[in-house]
Amino acid sequence: MLETYLPVVLLAAISLTIALIFMTLSRVMGPYRPNKVKLTPYESGMDPIGEAKERYSISYYLVAMEFIVFDLEVMFLYPWVVRYLDLGFATFAAVIVFITVLFLGLLYTLKKGTLDFGSQTKVKPLWD
Amino acid sequence: MGLESALGEGFITTRVDDLVGWARANSTWPMPMGLACCAIEMMAFAGPRYDASRFGSEVMRFSPRQSDLLIVAGWCSYKMSHAVRRIWDQMPDPKWCIAMGACASTGGMHRCYGVVQGIDNFLPVDAYISGCPPRPDALLNALMTIQEKVKTEHSVLLDA
Numbered sequence: 001m002l003e004t005y006l007p008v009v010l011l012a013a014i015s016l017t018i019a020l021i022f023m024t025l026s027r028v029m030g031p032y033r034p035n036k037v038k039l040t041p042y043e044s045g046m047d048p049i050g051e052a053k054e055r056y057s058i059s060y061y062l063v064a065m066e067f068i069v070f071d072l073e074v075m076f077l078y079p080w081v082v083r084y085l086d087l088g089f090a091t092f093a094a095v096i097v098f099i100t101v102l103f104l105g106l107l108y109t110l111k112k113g114t115l116d117f118g119s120q121t122k123v124k125p126l127w128d
Numbered sequence: 129m130g131l132e133s134a135l136g137e138g139f140i141t142t143r144v145d146d147l148v149g150w151a152r153a154n155s156t157w158p159m160p161m162g163l164a165c166c167a168i169e170m171m172a173f174a175g176p177r178y179d180a181s182r183f184g185s186e187v188m189r190f191s192p193r194q195s196d197l198l199i200v201a202g203w204c205s206y207k208m209s210h211a212v213r214r215i216w217d218q219m220p221d222p223k224w225c226i227a228m229g230a231c232a233s234t235g236g237m238h239r240c241y242g243v244v245q246g247i248d249n250f251l252p253v254d255a256y257i258s259g260c261p262p263r264p265d266a267l268l269n270a271l272m273t274i275q276e277k278v279k280t281e282h283s284v285l286l287d288a
Contacts, residue, residue: 029144029148029283030220030221030222031221031222032220032221035217037214037218038217038218038219038220040214040218042191042193042215042218044215045210045211045212045213045214045215046211
C-alpha cells in the first residue's frame with residue numbers, strides 16, 4: 001500500500017534536491033553586495049510613504065461576511081432549482097423559509113448600517 | 129591544487145567563468161523602464177513576432193529584485209532620473225543596462241532644461257541603441273551585444 005506513494009516521495013525528493021542545488025549555486029557563484037539603498041523597500045523608485053500595515057474601515061469586513069452568506073444562499077438554491085418540479089411543495093416551503101430568514105438578516109444588517117460607507121465611521125446600535 | 133596541476137593553470141577558473149557566463153547570458157531578465165514611446169517597441173520585442181524568449185529574456189520582471197537588465201526606453205526627465213537611479217541601485221548584482229533610443233542615449237530631440245541629456249549621466253550604460261524609436265530588432269541586437277559581453281566577463285574574479 002505504502003509503496004504506491006513512492007513516486008510522490010521521489011518527486012518531492014528530486015524537486016527539493018534541484019531547488020537546493022540552484023539556491024546553493026546562486027549563493028556561491030553570484031555576488032552578494034547589500035547596501036542601504038539596495039535593501040530599501042521597492043516603491044517604484046519613490047520614497048516609501050506611511051506604514052505597510054494600514055488600518056482600514058471595518059465595513060469591508062462586514063461586507064465580505066455578508067457576501068459569503070448570500071453567496072452560499074445562491075449555492076444552496078441552485079440544486080433546488082434544478083430538481084424544482086420533482087421535489088414538491090414541502091421543499092418549496094422549506095426554501096421559502098430559508099430565504100425569508102436570510103432576508104430578515106439582510107434587513108437587520110441594513111438597519112444596523114453596515115452597508116453605509118463614509119456616512120458614519122462605526123456600526124450604529126439598532127435602537128437609539 | 130592537485131586538480132589545477134593536472135588540468136593546467138587556470139583551467140577550473142576559466143571553465144567556471146564560461147559556465148556562469150553562459151548561464152547569465154541566456155537568462156538576462158529585463159526590468160522594463162518604459163518612459164516614453166520606445167516602450168511600445170520594447171513590448172513588441174517581448175511579443176511573439178520578435179520573441180525575446182529565444183534569448184532567454186522574455187521574463188519581464190516588474191521588480192528590480194529579480195531582474196538583471198535595466199532597459200531604459202524613452203526620455204528621462206530630471207525628476208524621473210532619481211527614481212530610475214534608485215531602481216538601478218535596488219537591482220542585485222550582476223546587472224546591465226540598455227539605453228534604448230536617441231532620447232535615453234543622448235536626450236534626443238528633447239534639447240531642453242527638463243530632460244537629462246543621456247541617461248549615462250547617472251547610470252552605467254552597457255549598450256546604446258540609436259533610432260527614434262528603434263525597431264525591436266535593434267533592441268534584440270543590443271541584447272545580443274550584452275550577451276557577448278556577459279559571456280566574456282571574468283565572473284570569478286569580478287564577483288570574488
